[in-house]
Amino acid sequence: MENWEITEEIKKLKEERHAIILAHFYTRKEVQEVADFVADSLSLCRAAVNSKAEVIVFAGVHFMAESASIISPEKLVLLPVPDAGCPMADMVTVQALRDAKEKNPEAAVVCYVNSSAAVKAESDICCTSANAINVVNSIENREIIFIPDKNLGAFVSLHTDKKIHLWPGFCHVHDNISDENIKELQKMHPDAEFLAHPECRPEVLNLADNILSTSGIVKEAEKSGSTEFIIGTEREVVQNLKRKYPDKKFYPASEKAFCYNMKKITLESILNSLQNMEYEIHVPEHIRVKAKKALDRMLEISGN
Ligand code: 13P
Numbered sequence: 354m355e356n357w358e359i360t361e362e363i364k365k366l367k368e369e370r371h372a373i374i375l376a377h378f379y380t381r382k383e384v385q386e387v388a389d390f391v392a393d394s395l396s397l398c399r400a401a402v403n404s405k406a407e408v409i410v411f412a413g414v415h416f417m418a419e420s421a422s423i424i425s426p427e428k429l430v431l432l433p434v435p436d437a438g439c440p441m442a443d444m445v446t447v448q449a450l451r452d453a454k455e456k457n458p459e460a461a462v463v464c465y466v467n468s469s470a471a472v473k474a475e476s477d478i479c480c481t482s483a484n485a486i487n488v489v490n491s492i493e494n495r496e497i498i499f500i501p502d503k504n505l506g507a508f509v510s511l512h513t514d515k516k517i518h519l520w521p522g523f524c525h526v527h528d529n530i531s532d533e534n535i536k537e538l539q540k541m542h543p544d545a546e547f548l549a550h551p552e553c554r555p556e557v558l559n560l561a562d563n564i565l566s567t568s569g570i571v572k573e574a575e576k577s578g579s580t581e582f583i584i585g586t587e588r589e590v591v592q593n594l595k596r597k598y599p600d601k602k603f604y605p606a607s608e609k610a611f612c613y614n615m616k617k618i619t620l621e622s623i624l625n626s627l628q629n630m631e632y633e634i635h636v637p638e639h640i641r642v643k644a645k646k647a648l649d650r651m652l653e654i655s656g657n
């Protein structure tokens with residue numbers, strides 16, 4: 354089948370199943386084109402809560418679909434490729450977190466949404482890259498265990514007077530962007546504004562003009578007076594921006610900034626998902642209820 358035929362079939366099935374497709378910015382172009390809503394992880398969480406659809410097909414990675422299922426248990430949430438995971442989410446386990454809590458009994462746990470439902474259930478509150486600073490500053494505790502991203506945690510620690518215990522997790526896509534590469538690019542394009550995702554290393558963030566979530570990067574590229582940008586996040590965002598703003602110039606911070614897990618979601622897998630109603634995300638109720646508290650607390654702070 355040609356892409357346009359698959360797309361037509363998807364649209365037809367979407368109506369029949371009362372389904373919507375939510376897609377993350379890092380998914381393939383053709384996947385974003387068939388989606389009802391394309392955004393970063395915070396906006397996708399909100400979209401899942403606010404949608405009236407009965408079925409959500411999540412074009413993203415496992416933790417994102419799981420979050421949608423946790424906060425909207427009345428909806429059927431499908432992940433088209435069951436092993437589309439986030440390696441960073443696997444860098445914190447329930448047992449390791451329990452041990453850390455025991456060692457630091459005064460600390461609250463702030464959990465980046467890039468984590469499993471079971472880890473969220475052990476946490477006080479969730480955050481995304483768009484609201485991490487506000488979330489941390491909203492907490493009364495003076496000490497925070499920030500899991501699992503050490504780079505996002507280090508960035509937040511520069512914007513709070515709380516003591517942050519960093520976790521040794523990282524995103525290979527962002528952590529591989531090097532400061533040498535950025536310095537090279539800045540030499541080649543001295544007028545370019547460097548927009549970086551906070552999952553990048555501190556030495557890379559030090560070179561940034563603006564540190565923003567994925568949606569933040571997209572918005573800044575739109576409203577900024579600059580006409581050239583170095584984009585410090587997954588390279589699909591660069592392609593997106595080039596299509597959206599053909600009069601502006603966008604340079605990837607690294608050609609290797611590629612999330613292969615997001616790219617596992619294809620048009621064919623979405624079609625299969627709607628045809629066979631798979632793969633259903635199911636979170637055990639005792640975990641779901643606790644994880645929902647941590648997500649709801651976050652959504653309250655960042656406005657739902
Ligand atoms: P955003 O919160 O910016 O969508 O980031 C999610 C993610 O997985 C980044 O790697």
Ligand code: SF4
Nearest residue numbers: 414439440524526612
């Ligand atoms: Fe995980 Fe990084 Fe991919 Fe985001 S870009 S889903 S953090 S591996």
